[in-house]
Amino acid sequence: MAINASFQRKVDYLRISVTDRCNFRCKYCMPPDGVDYKSHDEIMRYEEILIFARIAVKAGIKRIRLTGGEPLVRRGLDKLIYQLNKLEGLEDISLTTNGYLLPEHANKLARVGLDRINVSLDTLDREKFKEISLVDGLPEVLAGLKAAQNAGLNPIKLNTVLIRGFNDNEVSDFIKFTKAHNYNFRFIEFMPLNGSSQDNDSKYISIDEIKARIKSAGFKLTPAEIPGGGPATSYQIDDTQATVGFISPISHSFCSSCNRLRLTSDGKLRPCLAMAKEYDLYDQSGNLLPEDKLKEILDQACSLKPDHHDFANEEDYGRNMSQIGG
Ligand code: SF4
Numbered sequence: 001m002a003i004n005a006s007f008q009r010k011v012d013y014l015r016i017s018v019t020d021r022c023n024f025r026c027k028y029c030m031p032p033d034g035v036d037y038k039s040h041d042e043i044m045r046y047e048e049i050l051i052f053a054r055i056a057v058k059a060g061i062k063r064i065r066l067t068g069g070e071p072l073v074r075r076g077l078d079k080l081i082y083q084l085n086k087l088e089g090l091e092d093i094s095l096t097t098n099g100y101l102l103p104e105h106a107n108k109l110a111r112v113g114l115d116r117i118n119v120s121l122d123t124l125d126r127e128k129f130k131e132i133s134l135v136d137g138l139p140e141v142l143a144g145l146k147a148a149q150n151a152g153l154n155p156i157k158l159n160t161v162l163i164r165g166f167n168d169n170e171v172s173d174f175i176k177f178t179k180a181h182n183y184n185f186r187f188i189e190f191m192p193l194n195g196s197s198q199d200n201d202s203k204y205i206s207i208d209e210i211k212a213r214i215k216s217a218g219f220k221l222t223p224a225e226i227p228g229g230g231p232a233t234s235y236q237i238d239d240t241q242a243t244v245g246f247i248s249p250i251s252h253s254f255c256s257s258c259n260r261l262r263l264t265s266d267g268k269l270r271p272c273l274a275m276a277k278e279y280d281l282y283d284q285s286g287n288l289l290p291e292d293k294l295k296e297i298l299d300q301a302c303s304l305k306p307d308h309h310d311f312a313n314e315e316d317y318g319r320n321m322s323q324i325g326g
Pocket of ligand 1: 025
């Protein structure tokens with residue numbers, strides 16, 4: 001794969017958003033008045049995703065993560081995974097989901113070759129869950145986690161965005177829950193995707209503060225290596241198999257080692273979550289570009305990866321989080 005010219009690193013991880021639709025309305029992800037979803041015609045067909053994925057894998061992409069919106073709301077996802085699984089050189093296929101539809105899909109996904117899942121879970125309190133996602137869905141998500149574990153989609157990673165005044169008082173509960181089920185839990189710092197404001201600043205809580213709270217609650221954290229751990233620094237909790245990881249894009253930026261590209265559901269390749277720049281994979285008539293052009297775009301996107309983000313000052317990312325795929 002192309003090595004970034006300005007900052008020597010290998011880009012070998014592609015996140016593919018298969019839909020901008022979601023069955024939740026998380027407050028930090030979507031604006032209160034909702035988003036205009038893309039029409040069916042504007043979304044990449046699975047055949048087109050496969051064409052791009054094949055080129056990307058040939059160029060050096062080793063891991064693909066499917067995202068949304070919520071990827072499980074798109075029909076036939078298992079067929080895409082089945083085809084991706086045949087790509088020679090692709091080592092890992094994972095999925096980021098809100099977990100709500102896992103009870104019905106987990107077995108099928110495991111059968112067609114999905115390796116792992118990440119589930120976004122921001123609270124263990126049913127009322128708060130409803131408040132943030134606008135859906136009373138915690139029981140389904142917890143059932144989904146069990147279904148995934150039973151289907152062998154292990155290790156299961158749980159991602160939690162910490163928001164001061166909303167869920168930072170649940171830190172000990174999250175750790176106990178993780179220990180009880182042997183999950184890999186990850187705390188993620190709140191990212192002010194709409195620029196810095198008093199409201200955003202008051203929600204932010206640093207990973208250092210959370211780590212200190214876990215320790216003062218009496219849990220023992222021992223440094224651990226987690227396969228596919230990405231930017232998280234991980235620790236084993238007490239003497240269990242359960243781990244907790246910390247992702248701190250704001251307080252400890254990991255941009256200089258970021259190895260990922262993002263493909264949006266309408267076929268735009270983005271070098272970075274925190275930049276509005278994106279490359280269109282289609283020509284003006286709406287046809288997917290020829291393979292040599294797609295490869296060129298892949299190289300260009302790699303070379304544009306920045307060595308630092310500017311979350312606090314960037315005002316316009318061109319899209320909401322749900323449209324980029326997190
Ligand atoms: S895409 Fe994820 S964060 Fe956004 S509304 Fe859906 S579940 Fe919530």
